[in-house]
Amino acid sequence: MDFFFESMSAEEHDRLRALHEPLTQSVRRLIEASIRTGVDDDTVVEARRAIDAVSAMLEERERDQTPRMRHADTGRPVVWANPVVGIRNAMAPPLMIEQDADGRCWSEFSLGAPYEGPPGWVHGGVCALVLDQILGEVASDGLTKPLFTGTITLKYLRGTPLGALRAEAWVDRVDGFKTYARGELRDAEGVTVEAEGVFIMPAWAREAG
Amino acid sequence: MDFFFESMSAEEHDRLRALHEPLTQSVRRLIEASIRTGVDDDTVVEARRAIDAVSAMLEERERDQTPRMRHADTGRPVVWANPVVGIRNAMAPPLMIEQDADGRCWSEFSLGAPYEGPPGWVHGGVCALVLDQILGEVASDGLTKPLFTGTITLKYLRGTPLGALRAEAWVDRVDGFKTYARGELRDAEGVTVEAEGVFIMPAWAREAG
Numbered sequence: 001m002d003f004f005f006e007s008m009s010a011e012e013h014d015r016l017r018a019l020h021e022p023l024t025q026s027v028r029r030l031i032e033a034s035i036r037t038g039v040d041d042d043t044v045v046e047a048r049r050a051i052d053a054v055s056a057m058l059e060e061r062e063r064d065q066t067p068r069m070r071h072a073d074t075g076r077p078v079v080w081a082n083p084v085v086g087i088r089n090a091m092a093p094p095l096m097i098e099q100d101a102d103g104r105c106w107s108e109f110s111l112g113a114p115y116e117g118p119p120g121w122v123h124g125g126v127c128a129l130v131l132d133q134i135l136g137e138v139a140s141d142g143l144t145k146p147l148f149t150g151t152i153t154l155k156y157l158r159g160t161p162l163g164a165l166r167a168e169a170w171v172d173r174v175d176g177f178k179t180y181a182r183g184e185l186r187d188a189e190g191v192t193v194e195a196e197g198v199f200i201m202p203a204w205a206r207e208a209g
Numbered sequence: 210m211d212f213f214f215e216s217m218s219a220e221e222h223d224r225l226r227a228l229h230e231p232l233t234q235s236v237r238r239l240i241e242a243s244i245r246t247g248v249d250d251d252t253v254v255e256a257r258r259a260i261d262a263v264s265a266m267l268e269e270r271e272r273d274q275t276p277r278m279r280h281a282d283t284g285r286p287v288v289w290a291n292p293v294v295g296i297r298n299a300m301a302p303p304l305m306i307e308q309d310a311d312g313r314c315w316s317e318f319s320l321g322a323p324y325e326g327p328p329g330w331v332h333g334g335v336c337a338l339v340l341d342q343i344l345g346e347v348a349s350d351g352l353t354k355p356l357f358t359g360t361i362t363l364k365y366l367r368g369t370p371l372g373a374l375r376a377e378a379w380v381d382r383v384d385g386f387k388t389y390a391r392g393e394l395r396d397a398e399g400v401t402v403e404a405e406g407v408f409i410m411p412a413w414a415r416e417a418g
Contacts, residue, residue: 019250019253020243020253022257023243023253023256023257023260024243026257026260026261026264027236027239027240027243027260029260029261029264030236030239030260030263030264030267030299031236031240031298031299031300033263033264033267033268034229034232034233034236034267034297034299035289035290035295035297035298036267036268036271036272037267037268037270037271037272038270038271038272038273039266039267039269039270040270041228043266043267043269044228044229044232044267046266047232047263047266047267048231048232048235050259050262050263050266051232051235051236051238051239051260051263052235052238053259054239054242054256054259054260054263055235055238055239055242057248057252057255057256057259058239058242058243058245058246058248058252058253058256059242059245059246060248060252061246061247061248062245062246062247063245063246063247064247080244081244081322081323081325082325082326082332083323083324083325083326083332083334083335084332084334086244088243088244089240089244089323090239090240090243090299090300090323091240091299091300091323113290114290114292114298114299114300115292116290116291116292117291117292118357123291123292123293123338123341123342124341124345124357124358124361125292125293125337125338125339125340125341125342126292126338128334128337128338128341128361128363129332129334129335129337129338130334131334132332132333132334132337133332133334136333148327148333148365148368149333149363149365150364150365151362151363151364151365152333152337152362152363153360153361153362153363154337154358154360154361154362155359155360156357156358156359156360159357
């Protein structure tokens with residue numbers, strides 16, 4: 001099934017990644033600095049002006065938005081802007097999701113101040129955001145099939161601490177147009193959140209299949 | 210029940226808000242600009258250096274992290290860093306959550322490029338993030354009670370388009386230490402996602418209650 005329209009060579013992908021990953025990383029540092037800062041009022045105003053100048057510089061030319069792209073070698077879509085895995089989206093931690101030969105997906109990552117809910121703990125909705133992404137990836141076989149979330153249920157066993165975490169997901173069963181996926185979020189002590197989701201192939205993809 | 214330790218005067222709250230809200234807004238603009246930009250390589254490198262200089266400036270002094278604060282007039286906690294409602298967290302849209310006299314919570318807000326999953330649509334996990342926050346707020350009566358998410362289930366009726374949205378939440382019933390909340394996300398055409406959650410008072414708060 002070919003629902004992405006253009007492919008990007010591995011070389012072009014690597015070139016754009018090497019260029020944009022450090023920029024996004026700098027914006028991530030700025031998000032955290034602006035949460036934590038206690039500098040005086042004049043410095044805050046000066047910082048704001050400097051940030052606006054950078055935004056204006058970057059806004060001078062937009063990238064082509066036209067086609068959805070996939071990586072020529074892997075067949076995976078290029079998801080620069082995705083809020084969980086996008087290397088061009090500073091709100092993404094980002095997760096680098098690996099897929100084992102048996103299809104299971106996993107990712108090791110770290111969450112800091114911007115993802116905090118109760119003091120010291122990851123926001124419950126951020127746990128849901130991360131698990132929705134990894135369950136969706138495993139259900140769609142690394143995003144190579146078009147699937148949308150039907151339902152997702154999160155069960156919070158205990159608080160998830162800020163810091164080093166691991167997410168895992170696997171397909172429980174496939175029933176016609178529905179794929180049932182399960183997953184979990186873990187800290188060093190074990191599972192903190194369990195998730196199960198039903199992912200559905202849209203009607204247009206069934207017809208095209 | 211008094212689980213926040215210090216109160217912040219309305220004047221101090223307004224002063225800090227007036228100072229930091231524009232800074233965070235500038236960082237939000239930068240997040241979107243760095244996703245969309247198509248400027249040449251030298252300009253990307255120049256932008257990164259300028260951003261790092263601003264981060265270094267803001268990192269020179271950290272704010273006091275010590276006490277949890279609540280607003281002296283409203284009794285609500287001051288949640289500057291929260292990833293959904295925090296006015297100092299650039300990954301927050303942010304939602305301004307209103308509470309009606311009958312206890313129902315609602316918020317009207319807009320989601321742009323950083324929240325995109327499939328092209329043109331809000332990421333399913335972002336819908337979960339937003340709904341977890343507003344269900345938690347209604348269950349805890351505007352965050353004035355200490356409650357943690359036990360389970361949350363999201364049912365996606367159709368795609369949620371980027372742009373203007375409304376979230377609503379209400380308490381379905383209270384059963385001992387468990388509060389059952391429900392809510393929904395809507396676009397101009399109606400409901401896109403339904404949510405139900407069980408929120409639990411932690412043991413330490415039961416003992417203190």
